[in-house]
Amino acid sequence: MRTPDAPRPGVPLSRRQMIKLGLGAAALAGIGTQWAPITAFAKELNDFIRGPAVPDIQPAQLSEHVWMIWAKDGFPTPENQGMMSNVTFVVTHEGVVMIDPGGSVQIGEMALRMIRTVTDKPVVAIFNTHYHGDHWLANHAFVDAFGADLPIYAHPRSRREIEGVQGSMWQSMLERWTNQATAGTRIVAPNRDTVHGDHFRFGDVTLRVHHYGVAHTPGDICVQVVEDALTHVGDVAMDRRIANMDDGSYVGTFHFYDELERNAPSRIWVPGHGHASGEVLAWNRELFEGIYENCLHAVEEMAGMEEARERVLQDPRVAGKAAETAGFEGNIGKYVSLAYLEAERAAF
Template sequence: MNRRRFLQSTTAFTLLSAAEFAPWQTISAFAKEMDEFVRGPAVKDHPLRQVSKHVWMIFSPDGFPTPENQGMMCNITFVNTAKGLIVVDSGASVQIGEMAIRQIKKAFKKPVIAIINTHYHGDHWLGNHAYVDAYGKDLPIYSHPGTIKAIEGIQGNMWRTLMEQWTNQATLGTRVVPPRLPLEDGAELKFGDVTLRIHQYGTVHTPFDLCVEVVEDGVTLLGDVAMDRRIANMDDGSYLGTLKAYAALEKTGSTLWLPGHGEPGPNVLSWNRELFEGIYRPCEQAIRDGLGLEEAKALVLKDSRVASRARDTKGFETNIGKYVSLAYLEAEAAGF
């Protein structure tokens, strides 16, 4: 018996036992509390705001999941087309997805007709559950073939469990709903008056990141390829791959970049490029000079591109050591 069924069975038994001793109103209130425990409570509303002619977003102020934010750590983006709404990255739980659906129903008299998940980290796709509940199990959900395979495999349940742990069970009740439809680099999806062009550059933040260019608006939705005042998790990524991707993205002609974490703006790529250069290039030099990891870290922290961003980069102090280690290992491997 899994945990959810165990909790449901326990709830039913408790209610039956309570029926002999408490009025129905008390039992009903207790049942609601138990249901919230089994499923996780609703997420408070976060406002919807317009970014460009066709692009809207629900901004997430936090960069990391906590019990307090209930996993609300990733921007949720909507592309408003003549055919309907396209969701790019659905959030970290069914509760977050339901909150987003409440918001779009206030603003638009049209349905969600497709979802694009940019990569397999759970804060970007676990909200799929809410959308298939609201718009049907046949709702098209797109992603890179590698992301589809990863979520269908170990990444799906792993991320569902991690989000529950990080939020003290606030996301409980979320079901793994993987994307089904593959998208490759250069693919175009046309929805009436809007064209979405897909960009994929190999290993960047993960091996399978998608960026979604809203052609008519000159806006590109970056997923976690770049972030605003937060270092992208590089455990599955590549610094050199990221720098290569930035050079290619700048050739798209987009003038506004919308990251998965942080504020959209015209300078998101340049901010990230300098930070990543400041982390990777000193490690590269340390390898050439035969210096160890700690010496490389000291060089990174002295680099002006890193030092100037340390104060306003979320999670800098707790994560910079790991990011230097990853850069050092990548530079070491590249040197052979």
């Protein structure tokens, strides 16, 4: 028995029937040129499900070779269309190298327009600093522009997570958080692994990769632009924001900072969120120490989590940053909980 919406032989499919059958634009377009009405509908459907273009944001030059498109917001909304993390690019004699191209195909296309205001060189490589999708989903736009063989580097752990659960989860979450503004973005995972100590030479610029264990995530990399005394730290450190620590470690973050300062001396630290400066690591270290040390002392004294939270909020290292830290009120409780649980594991 055929349902009312089932297709009938010899009768063209309606728009409703096509959507119910799950025929995407690419599949419909491939049916053949003899099916001109269906091909036209395929284009219409693709336009319908794709989010709108992201408004241009002019890039700022940070150093001789490095430019950044700054994201003023720290969280995704329908209004900012998911533009919540900085997009950074390095202009070399050989071409442009992207470091975290953004969280949607639309953001990537905006970044490409902005790169063209600086240089006409092609993009020759991408580095994804970790597996959170606001940093890498824009890979899609660059592969569309420069081909599937474009080298996209990430730590092996990040690459596996993007190919697995994290990739599809972040794609879905960003669509939901932005009311479908990122729709049409497909998952393009890194196609090259990079590990601690790797060096890359792009014409006149040397990039060095740093990884020192679990910090923001288990697969964080930081990318040092050697000639510019500048290091992109991804989300290992943020400016006026608290880095999401659900997948990370406070103790691991302190170790990461120590090693970066020892092995990647930089005048400028470029965060994934917030402004670049020479103070990014110091600002984030002080905030995290104020959170973690109070939790550790509470655990050692057998005090509960609520007591730990009160100590954290009274610590000048934390209290002095509350007003200037985006999302502080809504998130400080979770970060105290995570620090307390980590301190419990360390103590026992």
